[in-house]
Amino acid sequence: MLELVQQITNGVAIGSVYVLIALGLTTVFGILGIAHFAHGSVSMFGGYLVYVLVASQGVSLWLAIPVALIVGMGVGGLIEFLAYRPVRNANHINAFIIALGLTMMVEGINLQLFGADQVVIPTGFDRVFEIAGVTIPETRLYVILAATVLVIAMTAFVEGTKTGQAIRAVAQNRDAAILMGVNVRSIPLIVFAMSTMLGVAAGVMVGSLFAIAPGVGEAMVVKGFAVLILGGLGSIPGAIIGGLVLGVTEALAAGFLSSAYKDVIAFVVMIVVLLFRPQGLLGGAK
Amino acid sequence: MKRRSTIGAGLAAAVLAASTSLAGAAEKDLVVGVSDALTGPAAVYGVPQARAVELAAEEVNAAGGIRLGEDTYKITVLSYDDKANPTEASNSVRKLIDRDGARFLLGFCCSGATGAVASFIQNEDAVMLVGNAAERSITTRGIDNLVRTRPPADYTGAAAGTFVASKGHKRVAVIGALETSFYAMYVDAFEREFVKGGGEIVTREAFGLKDRDMSPQLTKIRALEPDALLVVGYVEPAAFVYRQSVELGLDVPRYGFTSGSEEQFLRVASSEQMEGVWDLRPTELTLQSTGETGRAYHENFTARFGVQPSPSSPYAYDQLYALRDAILKAGTVEDAAAVAKALRELPVPKEAVMQYIPIDGRMFDGNGQAYTTNGAFQWQDGAWVFVQELPSVAEDYSRFLSSIDG
Amino acid sequence: MLEVSGLKAGYGQIEVLHGIDFHVNQGECVALIGANGAGKSTALKTVCGLVKPRGGTVRFQGRDITGASGHEIVRAGITMCPEGRQVFPEMTVLQNLKLGAYTRRDAEQADDLDDMMQMFPILRKRARQAAGTLSGGEQEMLAIARALMARPKVCIFDEPSLGLAPKIVAEVAETIARIKARGMTILLVEQNSLMALKLADRAYLFEVGKVVLEGTGEALQQNPDVARAYLGD
Numbered sequence: 018m019l020e021l022v023q024q025i026t027n028g029v030a031i032g033s034v035y036v037l038i039a040l041g042l043t044t045v046f047g048i049l050g051i052a053h054f055a056h057g058s059v060s061m062f063g064g065y066l067v068y069v070l071v072a073s074q075g076v077s078l079w080l081a082i083p084v085a086l087i088v089g090m091g092v093g094g095l096i097e098f099l100a101y102r103p104v105r106n107a108n109h110i111n112a113f114i115i116a117l118g119l120t121m122m123v124e125g126i127n128l129q130l131f132g133a134d135q136v137v138i139p140t141g142f143d144r145v146f147e148i149a150g151v152t153i154p155e156t157r158l159y160v161i162l163a164a165t166v167l168v169i170a171m172t173a174f175v176e177g178t179k180t181g182q183a184i185r186a187v188a189q190n191r192d193a194a195i196l197m198g199v200n201v202r203s204i205p206l207i208v209f210a211m212s213t214m215l216g217v218a219a220g221v222m223v224g225s226l227f228a229i230a231p232g233v234g235e236a237m238v239v240k241g242f243a244v245l246i247l248g249g250l251g252s253i254p255g256a257i258i259g260g261l262v263l264g265v266t267e268a269l270a271a272g273f274l275s276s277a278y279k280d281v282i283a284f285v286v287m288i289v290v291l292l293f294r295p296q297g298l299l300g301g302a303k
Numbered sequence: 304m305k306r307r308s309t310i311g312a313g314l315a316a317a318v319l320a321a322s323t324s325l326a327g328a329a330e331k332d333l334v335v336g337v338s339d340a341l342t343g344p345a346a347v348y349g350v351p352q353a354r355a356v357e358l359a360a361e362e363v364n365a366a367g368g369i370r371l372g373e374d375t376y377k378i379t380v381l382s383y384d385d386k387a388n389p390t391e392a393s394n395s396v397r398k399l400i401d402r403d404g405a406r407f408l409l410g411f412c413c414s415g416a417t418g419a420v421a422s423f424i425q426n427e428d429a430v431m432l433v434g435n436a437a438e439r440s441i442t443t444r445g446i447d448n449l450v451r452t453r454p455p456a457d458y459t460g461a462a463a464g465t466f467v468a469s470k471g472h473k474r475v476a477v478i479g480a481l482e483t484s485f486y487a488m489y490v491d492a493f494e495r496e497f498v499k500g501g502g503e504i505v506t507r508e509a510f511g512l513k514d515r516d517m518s519p520q521l522t523k524i525r526a527l528e529p530d531a532l533l534v535v536g537y538v539e540p541a542a543f544v545y546r547q548s549v550e551l552g553l554d555v556p557r558y559g560f561t562s563g564s565e566e567q568f569l570r571v572a573s574s575e576q577m578e579g580v581w582d583l584r585p586t587e588l589t590l591q592s593t594g595e596t597g598r599a600y601h602e603n604f605t606a607r608f609g610v611q612p613s614p615s616s617p618y619a620y621d622q623l624y625a626l627r628d629a630i631l632k633a634g635t636v637e638d639a640a641a642v643a644k645a646l647r648e649l650p651v652p653k654e655a656v657m658q659y660i661p662i663d664g665r666m667f668d669g670n671g672q673a674y675t676t677n678g679a680f681q682w683q684d685g686a687w688v689f690v691q692e693l694p695s696v697a698e699d700y701s702r703f704l705s706s707i708d709g
Numbered sequence: 710m711l712e713v714s715g716l717k718a719g720y721g722q723i724e725v726l727h728g729i730d731f732h733v734n735q736g737e738c739v740a741l742i743g744a745n746g747a748g749k750s751t752a753l754k755t756v757c758g759l760v761k762p763r764g765g766t767v768r769f770q771g772r773d774i775t776g777a778s779g780h781e782i783v784r785a786g787i788t789m790c791p792e793g794r795q796v797f798p799e800m801t802v803l804q805n806l807k808l809g810a811y812t813r814r815d816a817e818q819a820d821d822l823d824d825m826m827q828m829f830p831i832l833r834k835r836a837r838q839a840a841g842t843l844s845g846g847e848q849e850m851l852a853i854a855r856a857l858m859a860r861p862k863v864c865i866f867d868e869p870s871l872g873l874a875p876k877i878v879a880e881v882a883e884t885i886a887r888i889k890a891r892g893m894t895i896l897l898v899e900q901n902s903l904m905a906l907k908l909a910d911r912a913y914l915f916e917v918g919k920v921v922l923e924g925t926g927e928a929l930q931q932n933p934d935v936a937r938a939y940l941g942d
Contacts, residue, residue, distance in 0.1 A: 020525070183808070276511075
């Protein structure tokens with residue numbers, strides 16, 4: 018029993034990272050119908066940035082993270098404006114190809130700027146908390162807390178502000194949103210800025226919990242899309258639940274079956290869910 | 304990725320001119336190729352090895368190069384990145400032999416890539432000196448033009464098993480890169496000796512080369528309540544295991560087989576999280592365990608590259624000195640077969656950093672295998688401390704190795 | 710108040726509007742009638758900025774708004790209640806209504822919200838329900854209320870009766886009459902020509918992208934050609 022609770026706790030921390038990655042992907046997909054493959058690599062760019070600021074510039078972690086989040090918003094906006102906006106009204110395959118090309122570009126930029134070595138963000142968090150035999154390392158606790166705060170903040174933004182409501186409106190009916198007076202050209206900018214900021218937060222978490230290296234971002238984005246399909250394309254609650262389900266499933270699979278099949282089992286669960294709910298766990302039946 | 308040692312590069316043009324002149328005494332260029340993992344997860348072993356070869360070459364050149372009769376050879380090192388990948392390694396060795404005219408191939412940190420090259424090197428007019436790659440089968444195939452400075456993994460694993468049993472442990476949980484055969488081989492040899500001492504392996508948990516989250520496996524291990532942990536794998540995942548074991552409160556003695564430097568471990572885990580960890584491995588470079596040559600090597604390497612050498616990097620450093628001695632003994636740089644033969648008859652070079660156990664007075668045995676002592680190192684206050692030698696009988700193992708075919 | 714002259718528009722290679730003229734005066738209810746495909750809806754969409762004009766001008770309160778983007782036109786004071794309701798299905802009725810007031814920054818939005826609930830009691834009952842779960846008639850009421858939430862100067866209705874049961878159609882007509890009675894300037898496109906002409910002060914008859922007839926609602930109802938072709942006599 019203790020083992021099970023511990024495995025679930027392990028999984029929730031990883032799942033929190035998946036949630037943040039998937040939230041970015043799902044809002045972008047919901048509003049623009051774009052499979053933004055470069056998301057993982059851009060997120061890792063943010064993680065690298067924090068690493069460089071902290072490890073080689075001696076900047077405090079508490080300053081480096083906000084800086085990276087703000088840079089992330091800017092980068093997200095730029096990606097929308099320079100890469101995706103020009104193909105907004107073109108065939109979908111164009112955005113698809115742009116997304117693939119952008120992934121290679123950002124991976125290449127990361128490699129040029131930050132090198133091929135793996136980096137671990139030095140946090141100095143090495144306390145371990147214990148509750149009734151279940152241990153939670155400090156970093157993992159902060160990851161879970163930060164992800165919770167970000168999810169709440171994003172939900173508050175989407176549900177409680179006019180801009181947030183406009184984002185939902187554009188996702189559901191673009192023309193009707195225009196008739197409400199929503200400037201549908203600024204919405205994608207905002208969505209990309211927000212998504213990339215969440216991605217950067219996830220990148221920092223990956224870099225603190227584990228390590229950032231070439232290929233990590235691409236692996237992340239694959240997991241992110243698995244979460245999207247699991248939770249329902251474009252669904253925000255779906256991304257949250259899907260991310261946690263994937264994280265916990267992986268932990269349980271590695272702990273009780275075999276770590277060798279960790280990734281496979283996660284995808285098997287995804288396929289099984291889709292057999293019974295083709296629209297995903299929380300996807301609307303359209 | 305291609306790097307040319309600065310001294311060699313500077314002389315290359317002059318050497319070319321000199322070698323075509325008819326002057327009696329000429330300075331000539333000797334190309335030494337290095338194929339190693341310079342990027343990717345295995346770069347923690349490959350980069351220090353490539354640098355170690357470069358350092359040794361610079362030292363030999365600075366001391367006047369290699370004199371053969373009238374000629375003096377200055378060494379030029381060409382390094383290619385094989386990413387520890389068999390295909391990449393085969394390609395880079397082909398390039399070194401066919402395009403760059405290299406006859407002497409050094410480096411080789413990793414077993415998969417090394418095994419691929421070993422499978423065809425016998426047909427080449429070249430000599431291959433293997434470094435850190437620990438897969439046993441590399442020196443059981445009877446390849447005449449291949450030698451290896453590092454002892455096979457199971458040679459060390461057996462010694463480790465005896466040592467851990469002597470510590471009084473009965474239930475050991477293993478976690479490691481068990482899909483890599485030499486790690487599995489280390490664990491098998493470990494288990495044989497450990498069981499003789501009355502202990503048992505309670506579980507074998509695997510992780511992949513790129514895994515960074517081993518907490519599921521460690522949680523499972525924690526529930527089995529072992530009295531010790533054995534960690535075998537590359538430095539980075541192993542460092543995550545050590546860190547996460549502390550984070551999960553898995554409070555048992557930890558033994559490992561990883562060969563990472565302090566710097567490499569500290570990038571992932573804190574010194575507190577590493578405290579008390581044992582590394583049971585060939586007696587590689589640590590400041591306490593080495594003599595004067597080792598300390599000088601550590602100093603020169605750090606001064607030259609700005610980072611400390613990894614413990615296993617001297618395998619490659621020693622390759623170059625063994626090669627130099629073999630060339631001097633054979634009296635040729637043209638006849639690869641003669642140099643290969645000379646290597647097998649060589650005493651341990653006086654510049655060698657690792658502490659080799661000579662077999663019949665020779666550095667390499669009939670299989671082309673060298674043996675170092677094995678040692679137990681422990682992380683104490685931020686550094687690996689050499690605690691004791693592990694019982695290892697090189698001559699017995701050498702006989703055992705000869706009895707294996709292929 | 711709203712003047713359209715020589716307006717041309719189309720989709721891809723096809724031109725749908727071949728230069729049309731019409732105008733709406735302050736406080737007036739103007740209907741555009743005609744057969745399916747005559748270009749009525751395209752005319753509205755062009756006025757609202759959803760379709761780019763290819764020629765002609767649109768002037769609103771003396772200002773040239775030709776080719777302005779959709780959200781600018783809403784800000785100028787023209788709101789459309791679109792064909793097929795087009796509510797935001799996954800959002801609640803309340804959220805839909807609030808989005809109607811998206812461009813407003815004033816403090817009276819809450820009052821207007823209350824006003825709409827008064828006018829359409831069913832919306833108060835369904836306030837927390839997802840708009841997609843409402844019946845067609847309820848969705849039409851929501852769409853109308855949502856348009857009014859913008860406090861437009863001109864409110865455009867595009868086919869409000871389309872796809873609704875006859876009883877609901879009557880309800881919609883009555884609602885538009887009530888809105889008109891409040892002094893709202895209305896531009897109405899409706900296939901149900903009889904209903905449109907009854908509501909309208911003036912009307913324009915569209916045929917294949919051109920205005921062929923103009924007159925008061927009553928005059929057009931009595932025009933024998935119109936009666937034969939569009940009123941089903």
